[in-house]
Amino acid sequence: MRRNAIALLAATAITTLAIGGTANAAATQLHEGQQVVGQDVQPGTYRTDGPRDQDYGSCFITWLPYKGAKSSELIDIQSYTGASFVKLNAGDVVDVSGCNWVAE
Template identity: 65%
Template sequence: MRHNIITTLATATLAATCTVLATVGTAHADPATRLHEGMQVVGQDVAPGTYSTPGPRAEDYGYCFITWLPYKGAKDSEATDMQSYSGASYVRLNAGDVITVEGCVWTLE
């Protein structure tokens, strides 16, 4: 009798664990609120909105850049716009923008 109770409890625990794992699935992260170096898609990788920076850091050699690209994977030579920043600045990013960031620390307002 005791063996049957232990087996029943173990089976119930295993079933509950499997249900929780199936419900959780793959985690989906919200878009970041800070721009990172390199290419990112606004609305997917980073949240749309107005970002600010206090300006370039010492390692940015006095400037930082944001380049707008026509699509993800585009080369810098295909850029549709490029802005350089040398002091405290703001930039508005819209969902769907594809950008490449070089330098500065940008945070969502």
């Protein structure tokens, strides 16, 4: 019985690796576009040094009511023009435009 369990675990591990691994761990850096906190990115405080050259002087984080929502359905929007911090909670749905945001 134990040998069968070990064989099953080994086969599951090989299959999992072959199809791309288990669910990816939530990232610690925000990316451009929409993401769900706690699923796509980790909850917590994120920092930025401010807008990059291609950000035209500011960047934005838009809070949305659900994944797939349009910007016109926003709950809140914040503009950032310099070094900044933002706290994101599990379940938040955000749309990020500009800046490099890294978890603290």
